[in-house]
Each structure stands twice: as structure tokens, then as C-alpha cells.
Amino acid sequence: MFERKSGILLIAGLGFFAFAFLSNAVVPMLMYRHLPEKTAEQLVNGNLRYQFEDLAQRFPQAFEKVYGVPPADPEQAAKWYDEHLAKALRLGRTVYTAEGCWHCHSQFVRPVSNEDRRWGPVAKSWEYQNELQRPVMFGTRRVGPDLSREGGRRSNDWHAVHFFDPETLSKDSPMPRYPWLFEGRPDKPNDRGLALLTYVQWLGSWHETYPYYEDYVVTPIKTAPAAEVAAE
Amino acid sequence: MTSATNSSIDGQQCPRHEDLVEDRLVLWYFVAALTFMTISMLAGILMGLQLLRHNPLPAIEVLSPGRWRMVHTNAIAYGFLANAFLGIMHWVIPRLTLRPVLSNPLSYLIFFAWQAVVLATAVGILFGQAQGVEWGETPVWIDPFALLGLLLVAINFGAPIINAPGPLYVTLWYYLAALVWTFLTYAMGNLLPEYFVCGSSAGAVGGLFIHDLVGLFVTPLGWGMMYYFVPILLKRPMWSHGLSLVGFWGLAFFYPLQGIHHFLYTPIPMFLQYGAVLSTIALEFVVLTVIVNFVGTLYGTGDLVLRNLPLRYFYTGILFYFLTCLQCALQVTLTFQALIHFTDWVVGHAHMVMFGVFSLWQLGVMTYLVPRILKTEWYNPKWCEWHYWASSGGLLVMASDLILGGLFQGWSWAALQPWDASIHLSIPFWSVRLVAGLVMFAAQILFVVNFYLTWRKSTRSFSVTVPATGAAPAFGQ
Numbered sequence: 184m185f186e187r188k189s190g191i192l193l194i195a196g197l198g199f200f201a202f203a204f205l206s207n208a209v210v211p212m213l214m215y216r217h218l219p220e221k222t223a224e225q226l227v228n229g230n231l232r233y234q235f236e237d238l239a240q241r242f243p244q245a246f247e248k249v250y251g252v253p254p255a256d257p258e259q260a261a262k263w264y265d266e267h268l269a270k271a272l273r274l275g276r277t278v279y280t281a282e283g284c285w286h287c288h289s290q291f292v293r294p295v296s297n298e299d300r301r302w303g304p305v306a307k308s309w310e311y312q313n314e315l316q317r318p319v320m321f322g323t324r325r326v327g328p329d330l331s332r333e334g335g336r337r338s339n340d341w342h343a344v345h346f347f348d349p350e351t352l353s354k355d356s357p358m359p360r361y362p363w364l365f366e367g368r369p370d371k372p373n374d375r376g377l378a379l380l381t382y383v384q385w386l387g388s389w390h391e392t393y394p395y396y397e398d399y400v401v402t403p404i405k406t407a408p409a410a411e412v413a414a415e
Numbered sequence: 416m417t418s419a420t421n422s423s424i425d426g427q428q429c430p431r432h433e434d435l436v437e438d439r440l441v442l443w444y445f446v447a448a449l450t451f452m453t454i455s456m457l458a459g460i461l462m463g464l465q466l467l468r469h470n471p472l473p474a475i476e477v478l479s480p481g482r483w484r485m486v487h488t489n490a491i492a493y494g495f496l497a498n499a500f501l502g503i504m505h506w507v508i509p510r511l512t513l514r515p516v517l518s519n520p521l522s523y524l525i526f527f528a529w530q531a532v533v534l535a536t537a538v539g540i541l542f543g544q545a546q547g548v549e550w551g552e553t554p555v556w557i558d559p560f561a562l563l564g565l566l567l568v569a570i571n572f573g574a575p576i577i578n579a580p581g582p583l584y585v586t587l588w589y590y591l592a593a594l595v596w597t598f599l600t601y602a603m604g605n606l607l608p609e610y611f612v613c614g615s616s617a618g619a620v621g622g623l624f625i626h627d628l629v630g631l632f633v634t635p636l637g638w639g640m641m642y643y644f645v646p647i648l649l650k651r652p653m654w655s656h657g658l659s660l661v662g663f664w665g666l667a668f669f670y671p672l673q674g675i676h677h678f679l680y681t682p683i684p685m686f687l688q689y690g691a692v693l694s695t696i697a698l699e700f701v702v703l704t705v706i707v708n709f710v711g712t713l714y715g716t717g718d719l720v721l722r723n724l725p726l727r728y729f730y731t732g733i734l735f736y737f738l739t740c741l742q743c744a745l746q747v748t749l750t751f752q753a754l755i756h757f758t759d760w761v762v763g764h765a766h767m768v769m770f771g772v773f774s775l776w777q778l779g780v781m782t783y784l785v786p787r788i789l790k791t792e793w794y795n796p797k798w799c800e801w802h803y804w805a806s807s808g809g810l811l812v813m814a815s816d817l818i819l820g821g822l823f824q825g826w827s828w829a830a831l832q833p834w835d836a837s838i839h840l841s842i843p844f845w846s847v848r849l850v851a852g853l854v855m856f857a858a859q860i861l862f863v864v865n866f867y868l869t870w871r872k873s874t875r876s877f878s879v880t881v882p883a884t885g886a887a888p889a890f891g892q
């Protein structure tokens with residue numbers, strides 16, 4: 184059996200592979216089946232809406248060029264913002280993948296090495312059960328800091344200038360420049376630029392707690408839905 | 416055990432090498448492999464320069480270092496390692512089974528299709544279509560083609576193996592299993608996390624994929640190759656067939672179980688993480704049996720490693736294999752993970768196993784086969800020596816430098832120092848890595864030039880007497 188073709192093909196080739204797949208991949212899938220995958224629309228929350236509207240105020244020309252003008256009626260405007268926000272999140276995630284940000288930045292806080300003190304709450308499974316984490320952006324290397332608690336930590340201005348040329352804000356930063364996310368100037372992000380800014384602000388926006396070294400002021404819009412926190 | 420239905424193989428007459436092996440294709444695969452190796456190394460150098468803030472290129476989209484980093488790993492995995500393996504399999508499988516591959520035109524089709532897949536992957540990544548799976552950044556629209564290619568590879572090479580009378584020799588166990596595993600691994604890793612599962616479960620699949628790609632594609636093809644070439648070069652059988660059996664079945668069982676060790680301390684259930692840690696440690700013992708077997712085979716003729724270049728490549732690779740596995744046994748423990756995960760330690764580990772083991776083995780096989788196929792000595796055997804020393808020396812420096820640097824990065828983070836501190840302390844390590852990388856790069860360029868000049872020499876002196884294959888002069892021991 185051990186040197187026969189059938190043994191090698193069926194037992195080693197298929198059998199052991201299937202065993203590993205069942206135990207290592209199917210088991211977690213079953214364990215998390217009570218946490219359905221959320222769509223980008225379902226991910227919109229108060230903190231994020233605040234940041235998105237902030238983008239509209241800080242970069243009015245760029246915002247208008249990409250998304251147009253919101254309807255005058257406040258209720259319709261709210262719907263309008265949420266729709267564009269969801270689209271921006273999807274595109275932002277595409278940009279994040281395409282630029283290989285995830286090879287320099289992780290997206291999970293471990294319970295060791297003082298990481299919860301540096302970045303905030305330790306990562307929990309429910310945070311990752313959504314469309315933007317398919318495939319999951321855990322990452323395996325940190326040249327730059329973890330980003331899973333980045334939302335709200337810096338202003339949109341800061342991020343825009345930082346993406347345009349990181350060294351202006353972080354001396355000696357090895358992070359590459361991304362001028363193609365802008366139209367020549369940091370205050371003119373293009374569609375991908377606005378999307379990436381939205382995406383970065385989304386990271387961790389579902390948490391009430393924010394990093395220790397920058398005070399978090401509760402958004403004027405509304406706090407993160409209680410349901411999300413309860414799901415923990 | 417099989418009945419003697421294959422009459423052409425029975426009896427004394429043995430098929431001629433020319434009827435079995437398509438020599439030209441082997442060479443073409445080597446050329447393709449070395450081309451992608453050059454591209455990949457240039458990409459690595461670019462990323463290395465970026466980290467030191469000396470990126471010479473203008474900030475335009477297709478030159479973005481983040482994208483080139485993905486080209487770096489993908490060109491190595493699918494462009495260099497896969498191409499070199501395919502070329503070597505075209506040599507080994509027909510000679511071991513005494514049967515040609517299923518179809519010669521199919522072989523050529525696969526060759527061109529595979530180059531198209533790798534090129535499309537690189538171009539796709541550069542134009543921003545990367546898929547979010549590490550080592551599977553191949554744009555999603557290429558995945559079906561790549562899978563079809565792997566299926567054809569399995570059929571083309573599977574045919575002679577299946578038709579050969581069993582039981583099989585060790586090499587063919589590894590090859591046969593790898594043909595199945597590679598296809599399954601690629602399908603699992605590229606399709607499941609993209610279309611079917613998200614979050615932590617996708618992480619578990621992603622971990623399995625990264626690991627299976629190394630463990631079920633690269634490793635079995637690599638060891639299969641060693642079980643073929645080492646006994647031939649040493650002109651003696653493997654030391655212990657029993658250990659060969661333990662090695663294969665141990666690898667087959669334990670390797671696929673460890674995927675999650677790439678994502679320790681993630682929200683993936685903790686008992687699964689413990690399982691991955693335990694099976695990783697179990698595998699270290701299996702690896703030890705394999706290494707003992709190879710050292711046992713060498714026992715008494717150790718001086719050959721000094722005199723025979725391909726053998727030296729092989730045993731250097733085996734030494735690095737031992738070192739990486741030792742390192743792995745340490746780094747997989749949760750205590751160590753807390754410190755070294757996310758640091759350059761892991762990058763050092765990756766280079767040691769990918770270049771120090773598998774690439775060195777493949778370069779050794781190339782050094783051995785090229786003169787046999789071209790039927791002439793290397794243009795300059797001294798350059799081959801230089802190639803060896805600069806490659807393995809450069810790698811040794813690069814790996815130890817990164818492993819050490821990783822420790823300091825880990826300590827800096829755990830001490831809650833500002834992020835810049837970890838960047839600043841990395842500068843010396845990143846500089847040394849770059850220098851070591853440049854040495855490795857220069858070595859490969861020298862090898863390519865040597866290869867080219869040898870090829871030119873062989874076409875010029877074609878009318879001169881042609882020694883029989885198997886008895887070519889260079890490095891034949």
C-alpha cells in the first residue's frame with residue numbers, strides 16, 4: 184500500500200488533503216456560521232458617515248466630481264450618502280489589495296506583545312464577517328503599524344497628505360508615495376483616493392473605543408449601533 | 416506485481432534517452448525559469464531600496480513598490496520554482512518510468528501556456544488587479560486558466576507514472592502526490608476565500624494555502640528531485656528505504672495540517688491554532704528522518720561534496736533545510752510567535768527556505784544537466800563555482816541578517832516604542848540585506864551569462880564528437 188500508486192493517490196493525495204481541509208478549514212467555517220457575512224451597505228455606521236461627510240466638506244470639488252451633489256431633502260441625502268459610502272468601501276478595499284498595502288500593514292490586534300495598548304481592543308471574529316474581508320486582510324508582515332483600529336485616529340486631511348507623500352508627515356517613512364490617487368495635489372483625491380480614505384476610516388469605526396493617544400470625540404451624528412457591540 | 420503487458424519495457428532492451436526526454440524543452444524551461452528569477456530579484460531589490468528610501472524610480476502607478484513586491488513573490492513561485500521543476504520533471508519522470516510523457520505537443524502547449532499565465536499574472540498585478548490572497552495574487556480571471564494548466568500538467572506527467580509497473584520508486588511517490596496536491600491547493604486557495612468564505616474562515620483557508628503551496632507543491636517536488644539525483648551522483652542507493660517511507664508518509668500526513676500556524680493569535684479558534692502548532696512540531700521529527708537518511712547516504716564519501724559542485728548544492732540545500740526546520744520548530748511556539756510574528760524574522764525564514772533550499776537544489780540540477788543536454792562542458796566551470804559561493808554565501812548573510820533584525824523589531828514593538836524607532840533600528844539590517852541581495856543577483860547574472868555562452872559554444876561545436884548522455888564530462892563525479 185505504501186509504495187503503490189493507489190495508496191499514494193488515494194490516501195496521501197486525496198485522503199490526507201481532505202482530512203486537513205476538513206479539520207482546518209471546514210471546522211472554522213462551521214463554527215462561524217452563526218455570523219452571517221455582512222454586505223458593504225450593512226457596514227455603514229455613524230462614525231463612518233461622519234467621516235464620509237467630512238470628506239465632502241474638506242474636498243468639496245473632488246467629492247462633487249466623483250459622487251455628484253447630494254439631494255436637498257435630508258432623508259434622501261442620508262440614503263444617498265450611504266449608497267455612495269458602500270460603493271466607496273468596495274472600491275477602497277480593491278485599491279488596498281491592488282497596492283499591496285496588506286503586505287506592509289496587518290489588520291489584527293493580537294492579545295500579546297502589548298498590542299492592545301498600542302492599538303486598542305484585541306481582534307474578534309465577528310469584526311471580520313463581512314464582504315470587505317473576503318479574502319481576509321489579516322496580513323503577515325508589519326513594516327508599518329496595524330491598521331485595524333485606524334479609523335478616526337487621524338483626520339482625512341492627514342491621510343490625504345500622507346498618501347500623497349508620506350514623508351511630509353512622517354519623517355523617514357519608508358511608505359511609498361501614491362500620487363496617482365490624486366489629481367496632482369493632496370486636496371484633490373480622485374475616485375480611488377476618496378475610496379481609500381473612506382476605507383481607512385472604516386477600519387475599527389465599529390468600535391466605541393479609539394486609540395489611547397488621540398482623544399476621541401463622539402461624532403455629532405450618532406454612535407456606533409449598539410447591536411454591533413452586543414454581537415461581541 | 417503488475418503483469419508483463421508492457422512488453423516494450425520488459426526484457427533487456429531499454430528505450431534510448433532520445434526517445435524518452437525532450438531535451439530542448441528542459442532547456443527552454445530553464446531559460447524561462449532564469450528569466451523570471453531575474454525579474455523577481457529586480458523586484459526584490461526595488462522593494463529593498465524602497466525600505467531604505469532610495470527607490471530610484473519615479474512615483475508612477477506601474478512602478479509602485481507595493482505592486483512589485485507581489486511580482487517578486489509570484490514570479491519566484493510560479494515563474495522560477497515552477498518552471499524549473501517542470502523542466503526537471505521532463506527529465507526525471509521519463510527516465511525513471513522508461514516512458515515518455517503523454518504527448519509531446521501537449522508538453523509544448525503547456526510550456527507556452529504556463530509562460531502566458533505567469534506573464535499575465537505579473538502584468539495583471541502591475542496594473543492593479545491583484546487578488547487579496549498571499550501567494551495567490553494572480554488576478555481572479557487568470558485562476559481558471561492556471562487551474563486548467565495544472566490539470567494538463569498532471570495528466571501529461573501522470574500518464575507515464577500511472578502506466579509504469581508499481582511499486583514505484585520514492586521520487587515518483589512525491590511526484591505523483593504533488594501532481595494531485597498542487598491542483599487541489601491552487602483551487603482551494605484561489606477560489607474559496609474569494610467567492611465562498613470571509614473573515615476568520617477565509618484566514619484559515621489562506622493559511623492552508625500559503626502553507627500547502629510550500630509543503631505540497633514545492634517541497635514534494637524538491638525532495639522527489641533529491642531522491643533521484645543524489646543517489647545517481649553518489650552512485651549508491653539511499654541509505655534506508657524505511658526512512659524514505661517514514662519521510663514521505665509523515666510529510667503527507669502532517670504538512671497539510673499546519674496552515675493555521677501562519678495566523679497564530681488571530682480570531683481563528685484557539686484549539687485549531689494549538690493543533691497547527693503541534694503538527695508543526697511533529698513534522699520537525701519527520702524532517703529529521705529525511706535528513707538522517709540523506710546524511711546516511713553520503714556517509715563515507717563526504718569529500719565528494721567538496722569536489723562535486725551539484726552535490727555541494729544539494730547538501731548545502733539540505734543543510735539549510737535543516738536550519739529552516741529548526742527555526743520553524745522555535746518560531747511556531749506561541750511564546751516565540753508573540754515576539755517574531757510580523758517581523759523580518761519571517762522574511763528571513765522565507766528567503767532561507769525558498770532560495771537556500773529549493774532554488775539552490777534547482778540551480779544544482781541545472782549545473783548538472785545543462786552540460787549533459789548541450790553535450791559540452793560549461794563555458795567556464797570556474798564561474799559555476801562563483802555562482803555557488805555567491806548564491807549560498809549571499810543567502811546565508813541575508814537570512815541571518817533578517818532573522819536577527821526581526822528580533823530587534825519585535826522587541827521594539829513590545830516595548831511600546833514609537834513606530835519610527837523600529838524603522839530606524841531596521842536600517843542597518845535592511846542595508847545588509849540589500850547588499851546580500853545584490854551579491855545573489857550578480858551570481859545569477861553570471862550564471863545566465865555562462866549558460867548563454869555554453870549554449871553558443873555547443874551550437875558551434877556541434878559537429879565535434881558527442882559524448883553519450885549520462886557520460887558527459889562536467890561535474891560527473
Ligand code: HEM
Pocket residue numbers: 286323324326455456457459460462463484487488491759761762765766769770774848849851852853855856
Ligand atoms: C536579489 C535578491 C532579493 C532581494 C533584494 C529580496 C528582497 C525582498 C524584500 C524587500 C521582500 C519584502 C520583505 C518585507 O515585506 O519586509 C521580500 C520578500 C520575499 N522574498 Fe525576496 N528578495 C530577493 C530574492 C528572493 C528570492 C531568490 C526568493 C525565493 C527564491 C525570494 C523570496 C521571497 C519571499 C517568499 C518573500 C515573502 C516573505 C514574507 O512575506 O514573509 N526573494 N524579498
